[in-house]
Amino acid sequence: MAVLSTLEHQLLNEAQRDFPLEPQPFRALAKRLGTGEAGVLAAVRGLLDRKVISRLGAVVTPNTAGASTLAAMSVPADRLDEVADIVNAEPGVNHNYEREHAFNLWFVVADSDADAVRGTLDRISDATGLPVIDLPLEKAYHIDLGFPL
């Protein structure tokens, strides 16, 4: 597990949301934390290099700037690696997890429109010979405030 410096911890508390949208955002963030811009930039790079964060950017609300769905497959255990590779190779797939259930492979597909999402699911089903169940979001109840430390 990653060991965080004080500044890294502060950054994760302060900057999972409401990143300053202004010309010099790291300077603004540094000011808020009572430190310097160079230190903040170095700390964010460090978090990225150690894979504590995946990026600094936007989390887009599903189905606003495109279309997305959650898909599930029931994959025989001896084919799981092969099928996971086929799923990962699709550029529209952004999360892909093995889970403990008869439906053991779960992935999220997002693309510019619903036809593109459907196309990805169809290609995966054709390439694997396995059915894919499509579970699109109908309603979101939770406001994503970031991950509590």
Place this chain on the structure above:
Amino acid sequence: MSKVDQSDKALLAAIEDGLPLVSDPFAEVAREIGASETDVIGRLKRLVGDGVIKRFGLIVRHRALGFRANAMVVWDIADNQVDAVAAILAAEPFVTLCYRRPRRLPLWPYNLFCMIHGRDRHTVMEQIAALNETAGIADRPNAVLFSRRCFKQRGARFSSARAGVA
């Protein structure tokens, strides 16, 4: 989705792998898509204001922080009760996502989905028991799907939108 035009999609595509870590990241993004820094910042503020961007900031990889037990918990809740039950579940701090999705009978009978991230399996199971009790849904059909391997984790792609932009 009239809130999002092609220029917005091009901007989201330009930042899908993250902002450049430089002093003036929005100016660099602006150069990449042939816009002005003012336009980029203005668009991002509007997308946040309109709810298209639900959060802008550091995207944490929970496993790296020691939150290794990740469960997707699903229930079959009557359609006329699901909103009220979901409101109770979504209010719990350890519930990181809460969605309604369609059932796919007979294979998949569940319509309410929650994601829980915890440090260990035991804690997560206790949290699920607490959810069942608080929401009064312990007698409803449900399943707990802990994650095993993560094959892929990244943000959504909007790159295909770039083709539509001159």
